[in-house]
Structures are given as C-alpha cells and as structure tokens.
Amino acid sequence: MSRPIPVFNGLDEKDRQRLAQSILGAYSHASEIVTKQADAEEESPEDQIGPTDEGPIEIPEHPHLIGLDPSVYRQINAAIQSGKQHLVLYGPPGTGKTELARHIASHLHERWRMITGSADWTSQDVIGGYQPVGEGQIRFVPGVLLQNFDRPLIIDELNRCDIDKAIGALFTVLSGQPTTLPYRMDVSDIESPAYMILPQPKGNPAPNEFAPKKGWRLIATINSIDKAALYQMSFALTRRFGWILVDAPRDHQGFVSEYLKRQNIISQEATPTEDLPIAEIWRGVNSVRPIGAAPIIDLIQAVRIIDDSIDFMSKPNPTQIGAYIDGFSMYLLPMLDGILHQEAERIANSVINALGLPDESQEARTIRHRLFELSV
Numbered sequence: 001m002s003r004p005i006p007v008f009n010g011l012d013e014k015d016r017q018r019l020a021q022s023i024l025g026a027y028s029h030a031s032e033i034v035t036k037q038a039d040a041e042e043e044s045p046e047d048q049i050g051p052t053d054e055g056p057i058e059i060p061e062h063p064h065l066i067g068l069d070p071s072v073y074r075q076i077n078a079a080i081q082s083g084k085q086h087l088v089l090y091g092p093p094g095t096g097k098t099e100l101a102r103h104i105a106s107h108l109h110e111r112w113r114m115i116t117g118s119a120d121w122t123s124q125d126v127i128g129g130y131q132p133v134g135e136g137q138i139r140f141v142p143g144v145l146l147q148n149f150d151r152p153l154i155i156d157e158l159n160r161c162d163i164d165k166a167i168g169a170l171f172t173v174l175s176g177q178p179t180t181l182p183y184r185m186d187v188s189d190i191e192s193p194a195y196m197i198l199p200q201p202k203g204n205p206a207p208n209e210f211a212p213k214k215g216w217r218l219i220a221t222i223n224s225i226d227k228a229a230l231y232q233m234s235f236a237l238t239r240r241f242g243w244i245l246v247d248a249p250r251d252h253q254g255f256v257s258e259y260l261k262r263q264n265i266i267s268q269e270a271t272p273t274e275d276l277p278i279a280e281i282w283r284g285v286n287s288v289r290p291i292g293a294a295p296i297i298d299l300i301q302a303v304r305i306i307d308d309s310i311d312f313m314s315k316p317n318p319t320q321i322g323a324y325i326d327g328f329s330m331y332l333l334p335m336l337d338g339i340l341h342q343e344a345e346r347i348a349n350s351v352i353n354a355l356g357l358p359d360e361s362q363e364a365r366t367i368r369h370r371l372f373e374l375s376v
Contacts, residue, residue, distance in 0.1 A: 152218075167237070281328065
C-alpha cells in the first residue's frame with residue numbers, strides 16, 4: 001500500500017514545523033527498521049549459539065577419566081589450537097572415547113548433540129534429501145548434520161556406517177569449498193536454485209544456502225577393535241580430521257589401585273605388594289586383545305555385588321573364586337569372540353594364575369572351556 005507524499009507550500013512557520021516533524025518521523029521510522037534488522041542479525045538466539053569461550057581454547061583433563069595417557073589431551077589441544085576443526089577419537093572399546101567426546105564438546109560450545117552411527121544411514125539421513133510433506137508434495141528436508149550446523153555434532157561409533165556414502169557430500173565442504181546439492185528449492189521449477197552447503201559462516205546466507213555457525217564441528221568416535229572398520233574411511237575424508245588415539249591404560253596395576261581408592265573400596269594409604277588379581281587378568285587379556293577400563297570397572301562392581309567380602313588386594317579364597325569367574329564371564333568373555341586357540345590358552349593361564357587356581361581344578365577347566373568356545 002503506497003503512502004501519500006506530503007506537500008509543503010512555502011516556508012511559513014506552520015509548514016516549517018510540519019516539515020521538521022515529517023523529517024523527524026522519517027528518521028525515527030528508518031532507525032526503527034535498522035534496529036530491528038540489527039537485532040535480527042546480532043541478537044537472534046540461533047546466531048548467538050557459538051563457542052562458549054571466544055578466547056584460546058584449552059580442553060582440561062576429564063576429572064573422572066583416569067588412566068588416559070597425557071598425550072591424549074596434548075594432541076586434542078594441539079589439533080584444536082592449530083585450526084583443525086574436526087576430530088576423530090579412536091582406540092579399543094571401553095577406553096572412554098564417548099565420554100571424552102562429550103567432555104570436549106561441552107568445553108567448546110554451550111550446546112551440542114550426539115548421535116550414534118548406523119549401518120542403515122544414507123546421505124539423505126545425514127545431509128538431507130527430498131521427502132514427502134503431505135498433500136502429494138515433496139521438498140528438501142535437511143538431515144541431522146544440517147539440522148545441527150550451529151554446534152558440535154558428536155557421531156559415536158562412526159565406523160558402524162558406510163562413512164563415505166553417508167557424508168560423501170561433505171568432502172568438498174570439509175576441504176574449504178562450497179558444494180551444490182542435487183536438490184532444488186522448488187521441485188516443480190527446473191530453474192529454481194539448488195541448495196548449497198557453504199564451508200564457512202556467512203552473516204546473511206541466501207534461502208538456498210546452508211552456512212555453518214562458528215561453533216560447528218564434527219567429533220567422531222571409532223572402535224579400532226575392527227581394523228577393517230577403522231580403515232573404512234577413504235584417505236580423502238580421513239585427512240579432513242585430526243586423529244587422536246585413546247588407548248587402553250598401560251599401567252593396569254596403577255589404574256585398578258587408583259579406581260579402588262576413588263571408590264573407597266581400599267584405603268588411600270593402601271600399597272599393593274604384589275600384582276592385584278584383576279590387574280593381572282586385565283594384563284593377560286590385553287596381551288591378546290586390548291580393551292579399555294570400562295569392562296574392568298563393570299567386573300569390579302559385579303564382583304562386589306556377588307561377594308562384598310572380597311579383598312581386591314589379595315588373591316581370593318576358595319569361596320570367592322566363583323565371583324571373579326562370574327565377573328570375567330559377564331564382562332570380558334564377550335569382548336574376546338574370535339580369538340585364536342593359542343590366544344585363548346594364554347588368557348586362560350593368566351586368569352588361572354591371577355586367581356591362584358590349581359591347574360587341574362574344576363574352576364581352571366571351566367575358564368579354559370569358556371575361552372576355547374570363543375576361539376577359532
């Protein structure tokens with residue numbers, strides 16, 4: 001609707017006042033528009049989602065993840081501070097990769113999201129694609145990545161999905177160049193502009209552009225127990241990430257002792273004079289197939305439930321051995337499927353020695369039998 005143009009006849013006092021009021025009104029209206037635009041651009045809740053701290057980023061050690069090599073935090077901070085935007089935390093199962101990813105994301109950003117990889121993922125799930133929206137209509141619907149283009153996105157167990165297929169459209173973006181998706185804004189119009197993903201934040205992206213906010217980054221975890229899955233990612237995509245090895249603790253005795261003290265299971269002054277049975281079992285398992293601390297913690301907790309009289313600082317008495325075997329069967333055996341027969345023998349000997357069992361005892365035969373059933 002058009003507005004009438006004011007007309008001023010001469011410069012008498014009455015018209016001069018009208019002119020002044022008209023000019024002031026115009027400036028006031030223009031100022032209001034500019035202010036609203038500035039608010040929309042600078043104070044929009046979505047735009048305000050950004051890094052928690054704009055200063056130098058330093059990821060501190062996780063207070064509850066014990067046993068991680070100091071190089072893990074050193075490499076994480078080196079990668080982030082040198083400008084590497086995306087990270088992969090890889091290593092054996094049970095080493096705390098998922099919890100560490102949460103820890104990193106929470107220090108990088110006020111908001112983040114975590115999803116778990118799936119073999120069923122397609123590019124449409126991750127990037128987006130045409131979907132029916134009712135009444136016989138279809139349109140482009142952003143996938144989980146574009147829906148979270150304003151914050152860290154944790155992809156837990158990335159190796160579960162066909163990585164190149166699921167996020168292949170991001171190859172160009174991760175290398176710093178925009179990419180055009182094969183989807184138009186208006187499906188029915190062949191002249192309609194296609195959607196684009198931009199590699200860098202943009203103040204006012206066009207309606208067909210997806211631009212990341214400053215806080216966006218990918219943090220993925222990968223279990224390296226399956227070597228084929230670890231190297232499923234192509235080199236072209238691999239080099240877009242900073243890779244951080246989150247390995248199993250090397251000092252099994254030190255970890256078990258520290259955990260028992262933190263849980264007040266043993267006194268703070270307790271000093272083991274010999275190998276702790278659980279540490280010896282863990283060392284034997286890891287000589288064949290490295291696993292992290294999580295299954296060991298589960299084993300300790302289960303053993304305590306089964307028999308709360310157990311002294312973890314010494315070998316179990318005959319009535320307590322069953323609790324150790326139960327815990328071993330519940331949390332370590334499932335991690336050992338597919339080991340070789342000679343490896344099963346090696347682990348069995350470690351468990352038998354750790355528990356102080358006679359070699360021909362029924363308990364020793366049970367341990368060997370269960371391990372041999374898993375071996376190939």
